[in-house]
Amino acid sequence: MNLATPRKAWLLMSLGAAVALNLTLGEFRSGQLSLFLSLAVLAVSLDLVWGQAGILSLGQLLPFGVAAYLSAKLSIAQPTLGLVAVFGSVVVGAAVSYLVGLAAFRRRLSLIVVGLLTFMLSLMFEQIAEQWRDVTGGFTGLTGVPRLNIFGYQTSDRGQDLVISVVAILAIGAVAWLVSRPFGAVLIGIRENERRMEACGYHVTHLKIWTFTLGGAIAGLGGTLYVHRTGFVSPGIFGFTLATNVVLWTLIGGRGTVVGPVVGTLLINFLSAALADAWLQYWVLATGLIFIVAVILVPQGLVPALLGLVGRPARKTLEPDLVERPVDERDERASPIIDASNIEKRFGSFTVLADISLQMETPELRCLIGPNGAGKTTFLDLLCGQQSHQEGDVSLLGHRLTSKPAWQFARHGISRKFQAPQVIDPLTVAENIAIAAWGPTAWPLALAAQSWSAQVAQGSLQVLSQTGLDARLNDAAGELSHGEKQWLEIAMAMAGDCRVLLLDEPTAGMTVAESLRAAELLRQLHSDFDLPILIVEHDMAFIRAVADRVTVLARGALLADGTVDVVESDPAVRAVYLGQAH
Amino acid sequence: MVGRRADHRLRSKRKGSVFVVDALTSEILNGVGSFATLAIVALGLGIVFGLMGVINLAHGEFVMVGAYVAFMVQEAGRSHWLAIPIAAIVLLLLGGMIELALIRRIYQRPELTILATFGLSIVLRQLAELIFTKDFRSVVNPVPGATPALGVLYPTYRFVLIAVAVTVVVVTLLTFTRSQFGLTVQAIVADRELAESAGIRTSVVNSLAFGIGAATAGVAGALVAPLGAVEPQIGLTYLPGAFLVVIVGGVSRLWGVVLGAGIVAAVQTGAIHFADAVLAQIVSLLLAVVVLQFGRSSRSGLVA
Numbered sequence: 001m002n003l004a005t006p007r008k009a010w011l012l013m014s015l016g017a018a019v020a021l022n023l024t025l026g027e028f029r030s031g032q033l034s035l036f037l038s039l040a041v042l043a044v045s046l047d048l049v050w051g052q053a054g055i056l057s058l059g060q061l062l063p064f065g066v067a068a069y070l071s072a073k074l075s076i077a078q079p080t081l082g083l084v085a086v087f088g089s090v091v092v093g094a095a096v097s098y099l100v101g102l103a104a105f106r107r108r109l110s111l112i113v114v115g116l117l118t119f120m121l122s123l124m125f126e127q128i129a130e131q132w133r134d135v136t137g138g139f140t141g142l143t144g145v146p147r148l149n150i151f152g153y154q155t156s157d158r159g160q161d162l163v164i165s166v167v168a169i170l171a172i173g174a175v176a177w178l179v180s181r182p183f184g185a186v187l188i189g190i191r192e193n194e195r196r197m198e199a200c201g202y203h204v205t206h207l208k209i210w211t212f213t214l215g216g217a218i219a220g221l222g223g224t225l226y227v228h229r230t231g232f233v234s235p236g237i238f239g240f241t242l243a244t245n246v247v248l249w250t251l252i253g254g255r256g257t258v259v260g261p262v263v264g265t266l267l268i269n270f271l272s273a274a275l276a277d278a279w280l281q282y283w284v285l286a287t288g289l290i291f292i293v294a295v296i297l298v299p300q301g302l303v304p305a306l307l308g309l310v311g312r313p314a315r316k317t318l319e320p321d322l323v324e325r326p327v328d329e330r331d332e333r334a335s336p337i338i339d340a341s342n343i344e345k346r347f348g349s350f351t352v353l354a355d356i357s358l359q360m361e362t363p364e365l366r367c368l369i370g371p372n373g374a375g376k377t378t379f380l381d382l383l384c385g386q387q388s389h390q391e392g393d394v395s396l397l398g399h400r401l402t403s404k405p406a407w408q409f410a411r412h413g414i415s416r417k418f419q420a421p422q423v424i425d426p427l428t429v430a431e432n433i434a435i436a437a438w439g440p441t442a443w444p445l446a447l448a449a450q451s452w453s454a455q456v457a458q459g460s461l462q463v464l465s466q467t468g469l470d471a472r473l474n475d476a477a478g479e480l481s482h483g484e485k486q487w488l489e490i491a492m493a494m495a496g497d498c499r500v501l502l503l504d505e506p507t508a509g510m511t512v513a514e515s516l517r518a519a520e521l522l523r524q525l526h527s528d529f530d531l532p533i534l535i536v537e538h539d540m541a542f543i544r545a546v547a548d549r550v551t552v553l554a555r556g557a558l559l560a561d562g563t564v565d566v567v568e569s570d571p572a573v574r575a576v577y578l579g580q581a582h
Numbered sequence: 583m584v585g586r587r588a589d590h591r592l593r594s595k596r597k598g599s600v601f602v603v604d605a606l607t608s609e610i611l612n613g614v615g616s617f618a619t620l621a622i623v624a625l626g627l628g629i630v631f632g633l634m635g636v637i638n639l640a641h642g643e644f645v646m647v648g649a650y651v652a653f654m655v656q657e658a659g660r661s662h663w664l665a666i667p668i669a670a671i672v673l674l675l676l677g678g679m680i681e682l683a684l685i686r687r688i689y690q691r692p693e694l695t696i697l698a699t700f701g702l703s704i705v706l707r708q709l710a711e712l713i714f715t716k717d718f719r720s721v722v723n724p725v726p727g728a729t730p731a732l733g734v735l736y737p738t739y740r741f742v743l744i745a746v747a748v749t750v751v752v753v754t755l756l757t758f759t760r761s762q763f764g765l766t767v768q769a770i771v772a773d774r775e776l777a778e779s780a781g782i783r784t785s786v787v788n789s790l791a792f793g794i795g796a797a798t799a800g801v802a803g804a805l806v807a808p809l810g811a812v813e814p815q816i817g818l819t820y821l822p823g824a825f826l827v828v829i830v831g832g833v834s835r836l837w838g839v840v841l842g843a844g845i846v847a848a849v850q851t852g853a854i855h856f857a858d859a860v861l862a863q864i865v866s867l868l869l870a871v872v873v874l875q876f877g878r879s880s881r882s883g884l885v886a
Contacts, residue, residue: 056693103871112637112692116825117874119639123822124863131860240818244700251697285708291701295694296687 007180011173018165027158034161035229036269037168041222043249043261044172049215051255052179054191055104055208056111059118060246062100062125063093063216065237067223069129072142072233075149082149086224093220094213101212105205122238129235141234148228164225171221176258182438182450185318185431187211189424196422199384200439201410201496210444248287252294254301257314263303315426319474320434321453324461325497336361337397337500337532338383344391345378345556352378353389353556363532365523367543369567370553371576376536377419379553380502383534384416385409397499411440413499417506419536421485425478429469429488432477433460436492459529460494463487466521482509494525501525503535507542519545552576606855607734613851615740618747621843622802623820624827625751625836626795629758632833633771633791635692636685639699641824642817643706644673644796648803649812650710653719662724662808666746669804670797677796678789685792686785703817710814718811743805750801754794755836767791829870845869 018037022030046060067089074085100121104114129136136142147160155163178184186207189197194204227233236242245268253264268287275283298305304314338360345353353375360366368376381387382394385406394402399412410416423432434454438447464470467487472480477488486506493501506522507515519542526533537543543550543564550567552560554576560567567573623645630638648669655665680702688694725742728735758764769777770784778784802820810816823846831842849869853862 056696058696103874107875109874112635112696113829113874115693115696116637116829117870120822120825120829120870121867123818124867127822128860128863131858131863240703244704247697247700281708281712285705285712288701288704288708291704292684292698295698295701296684299691299694 007177014169015166018169019162022158022162022165030158030161031229032273034164035226036266037165038222038225038229039269040262040265041168041171041225042219042246043265044175044258045215045218045222046246046250047255047258047261048175048179048218049212051250051257052184052187052191053208053211055212056115057118057212057215058115058243058247059100059122060215060219061122061238061243062118063096063219064223065125066096067093067220068227068233068237069136069142071224071227072145075145076142079146080149080152083151089220089224090217093223094217097216098209098213101209105208105212119243122243123240126235126238129238136235139235141232143232145227145231145233160228164229168225171218172258172262175218178448179258180316181448182318182434183447185427185435186442186447188426189435192424192426193422195386196424198406199410199416200436200492201407202439202442203407207444248291252290252302254303254314257303260301260303264301317428317474318431318434318452320430322430322433322456322461323453325455325457327458337363338534339395340383340392342392343382343389345382345389351556356558358551360532360534363530364548365526365533365546366535367547367550368534368536368553369538369543369550370559373555374553375556376553377504380504380536384414384502386416413497414502415493415496415498415500416502417489417493417504419504419508421482421489423477423485423488423492425476427477428474429477430473432488432492433495436495440496456495457498459498459525459531460491462525463491463494463521483514498531501531501533503533505536505538507537507539512541515539515542516545518542522546607732608736609851609855611734611736613847615744616851617843617847618744619802619806620823620827620847621751621840622747622798624824624839624843625754626798627824628828628831628833628836628839629795630792631828632836633767634689634788636695637699639696640703640706641799642821643703644677644799645803645820646710646814646817647676647706648673648800649807649816650714651800652721652804652807653812656721662721665804666801669800673800674793674797678793681789681792686788707814707817714814716814718813721807721812723808739808746805747802750798751840754798755840758836826866826870830873
């Protein structure tokens with residue numbers, strides 16, 4: 001199936017329509033069209049960061065406005081610099097967003113705080129632009145920006161409109177292409193579940209910064225198109241009105257789709273142009289009301305809502321090919337497999353883990369048990385970088401990984417399944433597996449070029465086929481039952497080059513029969529692939545069926561260690577479980 | 583930024599004035615004035631954000647409504663002193679109603695509250711424009727003249743503003759930290775469902791908390807009205823500064839807002855004194871970024 005064809009057809013139709021409208025519409029209307037298309041580029045840049053990657057940017061006007069000022073400055077100083085101004089705008093837009101991204105994403109600020117920070121930055125740039133008169137022209141801004149000059153050729157009004165429309169449509173098409181690639185699925189993963197993506201080996205912070213930078217570049221392009229169309233720029237370009245409007249267009253059209261924000265931008269702007277002359281004040285009031293009503297009634301936006309009415313999904317799924325990964329010649333497995341020594345973990349003054357050491361020398365199936373609050377999940381978190389600790393060292397497969405981020409653990413083959421199953425709900429089962437398989441080797445640029453197929457480890461395919469998930473590859477993961485999600489997540493954990501598997505309560509919510517079946521499957525994976533597995537569990541029947549060896553934690557300390565029989569007969573273990581005095 | 587108009591006005595008055603002022607002392611007094619305004623504006627934002635997790639982008643418009651209340655009280659021929667409690671009551675009711683009609687539908691989705699209050703701010707501003715037009719309205723200063731203090735003459739009304747703002751901030755903080763009501767609110771913050779099953783009517787408490795947040799903004803609006811022009815956009819002047827305070831001070835403890843206001847006012851006043859307004863903006867931006875990089879968590883700022 002060639003997915004590119006309908007997209008190309010759309011692109012050619014849009015370009016054709018833009019040319020036709022430019023030739024047939026009057027000077028005024030065709031000018032409006034190019035102006036609104038330059039704003040649509042801004043809306044699409046917001047959609048990329050917010051709709052796709054889930055970064056609430058209320059300051060998308062920042063790269064847009066800085067680029068507009070730069071373009072105006074350059075073009076006024078030397079009209080033949082037109083094209084330099086365009087390229088410079090893209091670069092400066094990217095640079096501005098990169099800096100904001102560094103400040104916003106390195107510290108995992110919450111969605112809300114990022115929104116607040118970007119919004120505040122934009123409003124403050126408005127005030128700086130007002131006050132820095134020498135450079136920005138103060139309140140009046142910069143006027144008399146000449147029309148685009150392309151290699152010494154001065155465009156006419158109408159010619160410039162055509163250039164702006166075509167460039168805008170190409171830019172929007174490029175974003176649509178990019179998010180239809182595996183890169184788009186990865187952005188959805190980041191939007192839905194950053195923790196899962198890190199556990200798959202994605203450097204989430206890095207990806208967010210680069211996506212935000214790309215959004216800035218696109219907004220910068222929008223800014224230079226916009227300023228060439230309007231011929232002037234003033235501090236209002238950073239201001240509250242435009243900042244809120246672009247969010248409104250994206251929201252109304254439908255974030256998470258590329259067509260939605262374009263439709264929203266054109267619809268609302270043509271409407272407001274038609275109504276504004278007679279009804280300006282009421283129209284602005286109406287936009288406020290539309291905002292409120294849209295948020296409450298159609299938070300997903302018009303385009304997805306309309307597509308939903310005719311029974312079509314807003315997003316086309318990828319249907320990636322899952323190919324069995326050739327078994328590579330593994331280097332001799334480093335020993336010990338797990339070596340955690342003298343771990344101490346505190347939350348404030350509360351010590352969760354005190355001087356814990358745990359070694360696994362040969363590939364075994366080990367269970368970690370203990371009463372609630374013993375520190376089992378915290379300990380598992382430390383073994384895969386989900387949390388950091390104060391004292392002690394963690395080495396896996398001979399790599400010292402103490403205090404390294406989770407994605408680096410994943411890249412060394414340490415895979416984790418969380419207690420409550422964490423899968424990417426809007427993506428299909430196959431997409432979830434593909435994302436997990438790409439994760440350990442993914443870099444932002446490579447993701448854009450990533451093909452439709454994923455090389456999936458044999459163990460992962462085995463889990464899919466033995467649990468019946470292979471028949472549901474194209475169903476959304478969100479539609480699976482709790483038990484199926486558990487298995488999907490285990491299959492995800494094994495999709496890459498998994499060398500150590502950490503499972504947190506894999507049988508939670510399963511019936512007795514199901515958990516015995518799970519024990520059987522895990523033992524089979526263990527023996528087929530010589531896979532070391534560490535399982536946190538409560539269920540003694542499951543543990544008896546599965547474990548080679550059991551380690552017992554109680555109140556953050558190591559209580560016992562040995563075979564199931566040894567541990568079960570240990571008086572100290574019986575005491576903590578049954579509450580006997582000892 | 584905050585009180586920018588007011589500062590301009592004060593400065594221009596000073597230039598050709600009969601006051602003999604010691605520049606540094608009056609800058610310090612300006613800083614205290616800007617601290618009081620920042621604190622009272624940011625307080626409501628901090629209450630609503632910290633306690634309810636809602637970013638209220640219409641908070642500046644609550645300040646604007648408060649300023650127009652002061653204008654209407656004057657038009658009705660009443661004293662400005664009456665305007666302050668009236669603004670508080672009007673905004674308490676308005677805030678409570680907005681919580682009932684809008685905010686409570688979207689508590690679960692923080693990003694939607696941002697967008698809905700975006701819309702709300704547009705509606706409030708546009709209604710003000712329809713009712714009062716864009717014209718600059720002025721509220722007459724009830725206590726013109728200046729009072730000598732620390733060897734300089736300083737406008738009397740600014741002392742009044744500082745006194746009232748500080749009182750309102752302290753009383754509100756005590757209400758939220760020391761009273762039975764404050765305890766109830768804290769229980770809801772800690773665990774909404776548990777509080778509800780313990781018999782607390784969370785919906786009433788939420789409306790009231792949102793209303794009180796709005797009321798403090800109303801008082802701020804009425805207080806600053808005589809300092810500059812009253813117009814529909816006035817709220818936007820106060821919003822970035824208030825956000826900055828919330829980021830710097832953090833919202834995990836409400837007192838953080840007061841300390842945050844102190845830090846922001848000191849930094850801005852200092853930057854304006856030693857350089858100019860553009861630098862003050864840039865320094866404030868850097869301050870916010872630095873706090874976000876080194877704060878312990880996104881809910882805590884430098885101080886709380």
